[in-house]
Amino acid sequence: MRAFLHGFGMHVPERAVTNAEMAARVERTPEWIEGASGIRERRWAAAEISVADLAIAAAHDCLERVDVAASSLGLIIVASGSARPGFPGPAAEVAARLGLESTPAIDVPMASAGSLFGMAMAAQMAAHYGDALVIGAEKMSAVVESAALDPNTAILFGDGAGAALVSVRPGPFEILDAVLHSNGQYRDSLAFDWSTPLRMNGLSVILQAARKLPSSIEEVLARQKIAAADVQMFLLHQANQNLLVRIAKSLGVPAERVYSNVARYGNTSSASMLIAAAEWSQANPTSGPVVFSAFGAGFHWGALLARSV
Amino acid sequence: MPDATRRERLLRVLKTVTTQQLPADDDESLFESGLLDSFALPDLVSALEKEYSIKVPDRDLNPRKFDSIARIDTYLQDHAG
Numbered sequence: 001m002r003a004f005l006h007g008f009g010m011h012v013p014e015r016a017v018t019n020a021e022m023a024a025r026v027e028r029t030p031e032w033i034e035g036a037s038g039i040r041e042r043r044w045a046a047a048e049i050s051v052a053d054l055a056i057a058a059a060h061d062c063l064e065r066v067d068v069a070a071s072s073l074g075l076i077i078v079a080s081g082s083a084r085p086g087f088p089g090p091a092a093e094v095a096a097r098l099g100l101e102s103t104p105a106i107d108v109p110m111a112s113a114g115s116l117f118g119m120a121m122a123a124q125m126a127a128h129y130g131d132a133l134v135i136g137a138e139k140m141s142a143v144v145e146s147a148a149l150d151p152n153t154a155i156l157f158g159d160g161a162g163a164a165l166v167s168v169r170p171g172p173f174e175i176l177d178a179v180l181h182s183n184g185q186y187r188d189s190l191a192f193d194w195s196t197p198l199r200m201n202g203l204s205v206i207l208q209a210a211r212k213l214p215s216s217i218e219e220v221l222a223r224q225k226i227a228a229a230d231v232q233m234f235l236l237h238q239a240n241q242n243l244l245v246r247i248a249k250s251l252g253v254p255a256e257r258v259y260s261n262v263a264r265y266g267n268t269s270s271a272s273m274l275i276a277a278a279e280w281s282q283a284n285p286t287s288g289p290v291v292f293s294a295f296g297a298g299f300h301w302g303a304l305l306a307r308s309v
Numbered sequence: 310m311p312d313a314t315r316r317e318r319l320l321r322v323l324k325t326v327t328t329q330q331l332p333a334d335d336d337e338s339l340f341e342s343g344l345l346d347s348f349a350l351p352d353l354v355s356a357l358e359k360e361y362s363i364k365v366p367d368r369d370l371n372p373r374k375f376d377s378i379a380r381i382d383t384y385l386q387d388h389a390g
Contacts, residue, residue, distance in 0.1 A: 250355075
């Protein structure tokens with residue numbers, strides 16, 4: 001059964017935390033932060049705002065853009081690595097606040113790769129359940145403020161949410177294929193459990209991401225016999241500008257072909273790829289193939305290929 | 310201790326990914342000395358693959374394997390023929 005992407009939505013909090021403000025917290029300079037990450041500012045939500053609040057705002061934005069009523073949704077998938085621990089996760093609250101009383105709502109507690117996995121799952125499940133709303137929502141500021149973090153890590157993160165509507169009804173993009181991978185041998189390289197500070201072995205994470213992101217993209221493109229040079233835009237998890245540039249180089253495409261908003265929002269984990277998609281799709285007419293790709297804690301990684309209809 | 314020719318070749322590769330002075334001690338950590346950071350490391354691995362016509366498999370993408378000139382040389386001895 002074919003599946004289609006109908007559109008995207010996003011939400012970021014109003015408050016911008018500049019590098020100057022962050023530099024004072026971590027005893028670095030604003031210039032050092034930008035050089036290390038490409039980030040100039042990130043958005044942080046107020047203390048009372050939850051992951052579900054951010055998710056709902058992105059959900060409404062997406063549903064408005066695609067002109068679909070929440071009542072018609074058949075499936076909700078919410079990816080988040082920063083939702084508060086325990087159960088239920090934010091998916092149930094999101095569904096309830098959308099007015100849904102019996103629609104299945106699934107949490108994907110996966111962090112950065114969560115929305116990619118959610119989109120691939122939705123593409124398979126939409127035929128059975130109906131229109132699927134996939135959301136990536138993160139309040140990474142709560143992670144940063146939960147403990148004294150390594151400055152190299154604390155500078156990276158921002159809050160936000162992105163959403164996508166997946167349906168078997170024909171839409172602007174047909175989902176052609178997806179590849180998903182996980183390797184739990186690296187589960188300690190990037191981990192967070194609220195009882196201790198976020199742990200990140202930056203050397204291992206970047207080394208693996210710099211290899212696995214392009215390899216999964218090349219894998220899905222090869223399966224569909226599409227050249228990287230023919231892809232209109234690569235919409236990747238916005239981890240770090242230096243990484244995005246290296247991915248473009250590995251793929252042999254101009255850096256401009258890899259969408260980047262990391263300078264404005266920082267790394268919003270599972271939200272970032274869908275926020276990028278929402279921004280890009282608003283500003284650009286769709287023509288040709290588009291690749292989504294993400295890598296994150298686990299490690300989990302993969303790529304999804306879609307093509308404008 | 311790397312043999313002289315192999316060492317010179319390795320140093321040439323290292324100089325393509327860093328502008329800093331290479332350590333005199335082959336066992337000195339390239340990361341702790343600041344010679345390699347997390348973004349230079351993937352570049353180094355790619356440069357080694359190109360120079361030695363090898364493919365470093367994902368299971369070998371362990372920063373410790375590339376932490377010093379001596380360790381890189383050991384890896385190349387085992388994998389670059």
